[in-house]
Amino acid sequence: xxxxxxxxxxxxxxxxxxxxxxxxxxxxxxxxxxxxxxxxxxxxxxxxxxxxxxxxxxxxxxxxxxxxxxxxxxxxxxxxxxxxxxxxxxxxxxxxxxxxxxxxxxxxxxxxxxxxxxxxxxxxxxxxxxxxxxxxxxxxxxxxxxxxxxxxxxxxxxxxxxxxxxxxxxxxxxxxxxxxxxxxxxxxxxxxxxxxxxxxxxxxxxxxxxxxxxxxxxxxxxxxxxxxxxxxxxxxxxxxxxxxxxxxxxxxxxxx
Amino acid sequence: xxxxxxxxxxxxxxxxxxxxxxxxxxxxxxxxxxxxxxxxxxxxxxxxxxxxxxxxxxxxxxxxxxxxxxxxxxxxxxxxxxxxxxxxxxxxxxxxxxxxxxxxxxxxxxxxxxxxxxxxxxxxxxxxxxxxxxxxxxxxxxxxxxxxxxxxxxxxxxxxxxxxxxxxxxxxxxxxxxxxxxxxxxxxxxxxxxxxxxxxxxxxxxxxxxxxxxxxxxxxxxxxxxxxxxxxxxxxxxxxxxxxxxxxxxxxxxxx
Numbered sequence: 001x002x003x004x005x006x007x008x009x010x011x012x013x014x015x016x017x018x019x020x021x022x023x024x025x026x027x028x029x030x031x032x033x034x035x036x037x038x039x040x041x042x043x044x045x046x047x048x049x050x051x052x053x054x055x056x057x058x059x060x061x062x063x064x065x066x067x068x069x070x071x072x073x074x075x076x077x078x079x080x081x082x083x084x085x086x087x088x089x090x091x092x093x094x095x096x097x098x099x100x101x102x103x104x105x106x107x108x109x110x111x112x113x114x115x116x117x118x119x120x121x122x123x124x125x126x127x128x129x130x131x132x133x134x135x136x137x138x139x140x141x142x143x144x145x146x147x148x149x150x151x152x153x154x155x156x157x158x159x160x161x162x163x164x165x166x167x168x169x170x171x172x173x174x175x176x177x178x179x180x181x182x183x184x185x186x187x188x189x190x191x192x193x194x195x196x197x198x199x200x201x202x203x204x205x206x207x208x209x210x211x212x213x214x215x216x217x218x219x220x221x222x223x224x225x226x227x228x229x230x231x232x233x234x235x236x237x238x239x240x241x242x243x244x245x246x247x248x249x250x251x252x253x254x255x256x
Numbered sequence: 257x258x259x260x261x262x263x264x265x266x267x268x269x270x271x272x273x274x275x276x277x278x279x280x281x282x283x284x285x286x287x288x289x290x291x292x293x294x295x296x297x298x299x300x301x302x303x304x305x306x307x308x309x310x311x312x313x314x315x316x317x318x319x320x321x322x323x324x325x326x327x328x329x330x331x332x333x334x335x336x337x338x339x340x341x342x343x344x345x346x347x348x349x350x351x352x353x354x355x356x357x358x359x360x361x362x363x364x365x366x367x368x369x370x371x372x373x374x375x376x377x378x379x380x381x382x383x384x385x386x387x388x389x390x391x392x393x394x395x396x397x398x399x400x401x402x403x404x405x406x407x408x409x410x411x412x413x414x415x416x417x418x419x420x421x422x423x424x425x426x427x428x429x430x431x432x433x434x435x436x437x438x439x440x441x442x443x444x445x446x447x448x449x450x451x452x453x454x455x456x457x458x459x460x461x462x463x464x465x466x467x468x469x470x471x472x473x474x475x476x477x478x479x480x481x482x483x484x485x486x487x488x489x490x491x492x493x494x495x496x497x498x499x500x501x502x503x504x505x506x507x508x509x510x511x512x
Contacts (some may be wrong), residue, residue: 098390137354
């Protein structure tokens with residue numbers, strides 16, 4: 001009986017805080033906390049635990065890989081105290097290293113879950129049309145081949161809709177269901193860059209990088225559209241394109 | 257007589273090569289070769305000397321400061337041998353570190369001088385409207401003040417034309433004539449950034465950074481346009497704005 005009441009009191013005082021997070025992935029082993037290695041989650045948890053003077057864990061939306069960047073990663077944590085929800089961003093930024101920034105912090109419903117409530121996600125991929133990039137090394141990927149833009153756009157159209165993307169994810173991906181729906185798969189030029197934009201209900205490990213790699217292989221004539229259709233139909237990784245480097249990938253936005 | 261002939265032969269075989277150079281200034285003490293410290297010029301001269309197996313010096317157009325970036329720095333050097341002028345870019349890129357890229361190499365007239373033949377230069381300045389930038393740290397400057405865009409544009413208009421810019425350069429600038437002409441002074445928004453663009457017949461040390469700092473001080477209401485007019489009229493450094501950080505500055509293009 002006492003336990004039940006305690007829980008009620010706890011729920012009453014507890015606030016769930018949502019963080020929107022920007023980071024430069026170059027010097028991280030990825031989002032997820034690791035025993036060894038510098039992770040974005042680990043850095044934020046350290047700062048938060050220091051701020052709140054007790055160990056505090058966060059739940060992130062997407063486990064981005066080493067070298068992948070984010071404009072809008074999302075995480076949540078629970079908190080009891082007097083700090084105003086919107087003040088966490090400033091307080092954490094003063095404790096965080098230069099390559100992580102809390103863009104915003106806000107109170108959300110206690111049932112909100114950064115990982116399980118995701119409706120859709122948008123990723124961008126920046127591909128420079130030169131192999132070497134002195135200015136933006138680590139922030140873009142580069143390719144020296146001449147790419148057929150129209151062919152790449154035809155390839156992107158094949159990805160739209162609901163498909164089994166087994167042929168388009170890391171071989172070790174630990175998932176039971178490979179079906180995902182892609183709502184948006186676009187390509188546009190921006191100065192000397194190709195920018196790919198994907199919005200979907202979910203993306204498996206390496207999936208965006210393989211989707212882009214498949215477009216690139218189609219654009220340079222190494223694969224044709226029939227190969228891509230087969231990769232989608234039979235889940236055949238060998239018929240899809242190569243995995244592009246992490247450096248060009250940005251988690252742009254998460255929709256709830 | 258022999259000496260004269262030798263010189264003729266030398267001039268006949270000698271080719272002058274022009275390099276267009278991109279670099280990320282974050283890890284350099286600046287363009288200019290230093291006894292200590294990693295300079296862009298020094299790195300290129302090392303690579304070139306290695307390639308040609310003899311000490312080879314280059315003449316650069318602009319001595320950019322530590323932390324300043326370039327899309328289109330220009331340098332020249334003299335060379336006798338069988339390497340095709342356009343192949344120097346690839347050969348040098350394979351020897352240069354990641355943060356320097358030779359964009360192009362070409363043969364120019366033997367009278368061409370990268371430093372003294374400049375007709376005009378364009379600089380860009382990237383100013384983020386947030387103070388902290390996790391993604392583009394070192395590649396932009398950030399400011400948290402709210403800036404009045406129209407006021408900044410009025411300020412930019414004051415810089416157009418021929419003026420004595422004594423109030424707008426580093427106090428230690430070693431120049432005899434402070435007069436410069438500015439042909440273009442623009443401001444545009446790009447996502448979450450203000451981008452300043454200046455084209456002029458020359459810029460003294462820190463000049464672009466002080467021009468931008470003056471706009472910023474006007475934009476936030478710390479200076480007014482009359483102050484700027486006085487700074488231009490009397491060469492009064494105290495009436496001009498602060499020197500902005502090097503991180504936002506890009507040498508965009510040099511015109512000959």
